[in-house]
Amino acid sequence: MDDALRNGVIAIARRAADAILAVYDSASFEEDAAVRHKDDHSPLTEADLAAHRCIVAGLRSLTPGIPVLSEESRDADIAERRAWRRLWVVDPLDGTREFVKRNGEFTINIALVEDGVATFGVIQQPVTGALWHGAPGRGAFRREGDADRPIHARIPAASPLRVAASRSHRDGRTQALLDALPAHETLACGSSLKFCRIAEGEIDLYPRFGPTSEWDTAAGQAILEAAGGAVLDPRGRPFRYNQRAGLLNGDFIALGDPALRAVLPA
Numbered sequence: 001m002d003d004a005l006r007n008g009v010i011a012i013a014r015r016a017a018d019a020i021l022a023v024y025d026s027a028s029f030e031e032d033a034a035v036r037h038k039d040d041h042s043p044l045t046e047a048d049l050a051a052h053r054c055i056v057a058g059l060r061s062l063t064p065g066i067p068v069l070s071e072e073s074r075d076a077d078i079a080e081r082r083a084w085r086r087l088w089v090v091d092p093l094d095g096t097r098e099f100v101k102r103n104g105e106f107t108i109n110i111a112l113v114e115d116g117v118a119t120f121g122v123i124q125q126p127v128t129g130a131l132w133h134g135a136p137g138r139g140a141f142r143r144e145g146d147a148d149r150p151i152h153a154r155i156p157a158a159s160p161l162r163v164a165a166s167r168s169h170r171d172g173r174t175q176a177l178l179d180a181l182p183a184h185e186t187l188a189c190g191s192s193l194k195f196c197r198i199a200e201g202e203i204d205l206y207p208r209f210g211p212t213s214e215w216d217t218a219a220g221q222a223i224l225e226a227a228g229g230a231v232l233d234p235r236g237r238p239f240r241y242n243q244r245a246g247l248l249n250g251d252f253i254a255l256g257d258p259a260l261r262a263v264l265p266a
């Protein structure tokens with residue numbers, strides 16, 4: 001990952017953030033934000049589409065030889081996608097429900113996937129301007145203006161554990177895991193910001209039971225692994241991408257300290 005490519009993707013994420021904020025800050029927010037729904041009944045906003053168009057156009061210009069798989073354009077079937085050794089996996093607006101609630105906890109996710117592995121990720125929070133990026137083996141960073149500050153997961157984890165629990169997706173299995181953990185405190189956090197806060201050492205783990213899509217986790221996994229953490233399925237395997245006919249992930253746990261897997265209930 002050279003500087004030109006990294007900075008080019010960061011610039012695209014920032015332009016997409018501006019496109020989202022043009023809707024978020026508009027006087028007609030309520031009308032613009034919930035005009036229709038996707039096939040899975042999650043809200044689709046004008047901001048999703050504006051960010052999607054910005055990111056896809058930007059990536060196609062920056063890397064014309066690398067296809068883009070976006071939440072808002074997922075038409076390629078597995079036969080076509082299997083020929084893509086490299087691809088961009090994009091969520092133009094992760095946390096649409098948080099967007100509609102106007103709590104600011106939504107993000108833009110852009111990941112480079114190579115041979116199934118998320119090798120680079122950028123996560124941008126439009127409302128605050130915060131941006132995280134990382135490549136496993138090359139470090140994770142929070143960018144402030146044009147300067148990068150290295151970030152690291154909390155290794156070793158300390159008691160009490162700090163556990164991210166989704167505002168919108170808490171379920172019985174998540175609660176059962178929380179009940180079985182040693183001393184811990186729970187912190188609410190939306191969208192892929194959970195991965196970023198684990199990568200910064202503010203949170204230790206994030207359990208997720210139930211469906212997510214590849215664009216929900218790829219950028220966060222790249223950043224978290226770059227910071228020393230891991231995103232593991234129930235068998236302890238790291239997530240891989242663009243390997244299946246469907247684009248849904250299974251259950252996972254994101255860990256700042258991979259050794260925490262030993263204290264988790266089976």
